Amino acid sequence: MSQIFNRSSNALARISIFGVVFLIAFAGWAFDTLNRSGYMTRQGEVREQPVPFSHAHHVGALGIDCRYCHTTVETSGFANIPPIKTCMNCHSQIWKTSPTLEPVREAFRTGGTIRWTRVYDLPDFVYFNHSIHVNKGVGCETCHGRIDKMALTAQHPTLQMSWCLDCHRNPEKYVRPRESITTMGYEPAGNQGEIGTRLVAEYKIQDARTLTSCSTCHR
């Protein structure tokens, strides 16, 4: 009886046995990389807005404090988007004929609003409260990055759960004094480990067990 397979099948068989291992490993790696990439997380992605508002200009160049517009960030779970009136405090005086700002003026005239596109969109099953983070020494910059350098606003972190847990497991690595909450480009005055540990005690930040319990964020 003639041979069914050519002699080269032996080599193919061996290659396929080892090849499968690499193929599975590669598939796993590729899946994981894709899963953590900006393509999936939208990290670093600029969302299109009705008005191209520049934090770099308002915060970085003009030095306006975050809380001038986001007034409720220290007292409310939601860091508010300012009303049109806040914009018009200045823009009734400067750039008052700029075509870019026409939607703002129109909203002011008609009493309407501008529908901004949310940049940090957490899933609905996550409970997040701005005030607790701000009051316990988590700086704006820690989550929002160097907003003073963003011409158009982009999502700074991955917003994946592991990113949340990085801090909830070890808050001392990230907390800063309350005075420096809005500071951009904050550098700890000394060893962050020591300062962080002291601040965690001072601000009565709860232990990792409480901070990482399911119902802390999934209520």
Place this chain on the structure above:
Amino acid sequence: MAEEQNVVMERPEPHEIIAPGYTFSSITDQIASVVQTKRTPPFWFLGFGLGLALLGVFAISTTLLFILGPGIWGLRTPVMWGFAITNFVWWIGIGHAGTLISAILLLLNQKWRNSINRFAEAMTLFAVACAGMFPILHLGRPWLAFWLFPYPDTMGIEPNFRSPLVWDVFAVSTYATISAVFWFVGLIPDLATLRDRAGNKIARVIYGLLAMGWRGSAKHWSVYETASLLLAGLATPLVLSVHTVVSFDFTVAIVPGWHSTFFPPYFVAGAIYSGFAMVLVLAIPLRSVYGLEGLITDKHLDNCGKVMLATGLIVAYAYILEAFTGWYSGNIFEAAAIHHRMTGPYMSSYWSLVACNIIAPQLLWFKRIRNTPALLFLSSMVVLCGMWLERFVIIVSSLAQDFVTSSWGIFHATRWDWGVFLGTIGLFLTLFFLFIRGLPMISIFEVRTLLPHAKVDKEVAE
């Protein structure tokens, strides 16, 4: 090594495990002709058709389940483990007999296993496939089942390793892997036989690919024997460990009726009990349809019947001990759990399982019953029903009535509970009938070693 062989050869092979008059070639012819024939018996179409029909029921039930969620089942607080977990434990228990036959009986040098190990192992694989689906179907979001495995996820968390449900994942996936590898390795020499006998080119290529270049050289056989023993060694502890871990799902919880230290041996015995019942349910029709009474002899059925009797007695002991513990513990909740089982809303299930698992199998003491295939088939069916009821009663009656009277609630199965359960029976039948049509259901080369000539050759060589 030579000494060991002497021991084997000094023990004369009982004639009952293979009918007289067989030769090497007639064994190969008979087993291979079941697969390599143009004529498929009507029995096959009947069984396969039934399997496909039930598989359709499975497809409908699970599609609806995925769309609407587990609320289509009768699961209501407090009974959140109903048919799905019952079926899981039942199916995985059935698988255990295949591993016991193929691994433990191989290590114990029980030659009679050679004639039944192949299809018993296939039964194991398909039963594990059915079992493995239930915990996943039971999840509210089954598409996230991969969360059960510890992989570097983006959530930064791991499965809870203190939970027996995670131990289950490892126990069952290990079991499925080892069973599949063991089964496939055991098939290789027979696949080569089929390759060499195949008439058409496509069959030759398919069997040839699967046979992985097996030529039957002395070196091949030596490597094969080593691999087979090593795999048997790996599979042996699984016979005990898998159902032990399954029983931990219950014993680790504090629910009265579950929280008990004798569950592991009780579950393992029950698993082997139902597994051997399934082996008989499959073997008895198969051997009569395909005329394999010469290979799967009355002696095999007799042995399986004896194993069933022995494990059935262990299970009976466990039932008695369960009742005794309820009384002797002095714990009112334990006592109440037993009391509810015997007299409560599930008493009909409880007493049926006592009748099926303890009383009916006592008939197996009689040799005449063990030697009547029809009666043996019937009692195996009774045991399969009984063992399903046993798991149902343990799971559901314990949950329905626990510590707080105000939270009691009765489980009512819906048609979709039954649909998924019958559906997995369909899956099992479909896979099994495909197996007997495409692969040799009895191990050709292992049965050939049972022939007296196989021994003569060895003695001459020595």
